[in-house]
Amino acid sequence: MHEQIERLRALQELDHELNSIRQERRKLEMEQAELSGEMVRIQDMVNGLDEEIGTLQSQQAELQQGLAQEEANIKRSEERLPEIKTQKEYLAVLKEVDSAKKVNKDLQAKFDEKQAQIAELNAEKDEKLKQIEELKERTEVRTSEIAEALQEFDETLEAKTGQRGTHIDPLPKQLQKRYALLMERRDGIAVVEARDGNCTGCHMHLPPQLFNSLFLNPQIQSCPHCNRLLFVTRTEA
Numbered sequence: 261m262h263e264q265i266e267r268l269r270a271l272q273e274l275d276h277e278l279n280s281i282r283q284e285r286r287k288l289e290m291e292q293a294e295l296s297g298e299m300v301r302i303q304d305m306v307n308g309l310d311e312e313i314g315t316l317q318s319q320q321a322e323l324q325q326g327l328a329q330e331e332a333n334i335k336r337s338e339e340r341l342p343e344i345k346t347q348k349e350y351l352a353v354l355k356e357v358d359s360a361k362k363v364n365k366d367l368q369a370k371f372d373e374k375q376a377q378i379a380e381l382n383a384e385k386d387e388k389l390k391q392i393e394e395l396k397e398r399t400e401v402r403t404s405e406i407a408e409a410l411q412e413f414d415e416t417l418e419a420k421t422g423q424r425g426t427h428i429d430p431l432p433k434q435l436q437k438r439y440a441l442l443m444e445r446r447d448g449i450a451v452v453e454a455r456d457g458n459c460t461g462c463h464m465h466l467p468p469q470l471f472n473s474l475f476l477n478p479q480i481q482s483c484p485h486c487n488r489l490l491f492v493t494r495t496e497a
């Protein structure tokens with residue numbers, strides 16, 4: 261068999277192997293991305309909860325300030341009581357104290373409400389953190405399996421890419437180009453067998469003269485219908 265067509269056949273076989281390895285590799289990468297995506301999604305929720313909790317806590321701090329201020333007002337008013345001379349003034353101060361206490365009660369209620377919200381969000385956050393831990397545990401084995409497989413694929417790809425060079429480099433540049441173009445335009449099949457007078461790439465009938473010449477002529481010939489490069493297998497009669 262013609263040396264160039266032998267090289268092309270080996271090259272095509274190797275390219276098919278390379279393609280399927282790359283496909284497998286891509287699948288694993290996608291699986292890994294999905295696993296990490298789920299983790300990121302939950303972590304984002306945790307971050308969102310942290311933010312909400314932070315907002316509530318600063319609102320609480322403001323309420324606390326208000327409470328302290330009212331507390332001071334009450335104390336000041338109450339301290340004035342013993343010095344008061346008239347009944348009228350006395351009642352007025354008592355009223356002041358009373359309304360300050362009411363304000364405080366209101367502030368305290370708001371503070372407690374925030375506290376309850378914070379507790380709720382913290383519980384939700386704990387739940388999410390637990391989910392992350394579980395997910396980590398559940399995906400740990402698969403993640404390291406994937407990493408190992410990717411590493412192996414990379415090594416195989418490197419070795420096979422090196423082998424590819426030994427097949428393609430000795431071919432004339434023009435033929436390399438023809439091969440590359442056919443691979444691209446003919447669904448990854450550039451070199452096909454001509455059998456029983458037909459091209460097995462496009463299944464069209466070959467001119468008998470061309471078919472016969474394949475057995476004799478050392479030149480590389482292509483199918484007039486699909487342009488694929490043809491080879492024949494000699495069967496011992």
Ligand SMILES: [Zn+2]
Nearest residue numbers: 459462483486
């Ligand atoms: Zn054809």
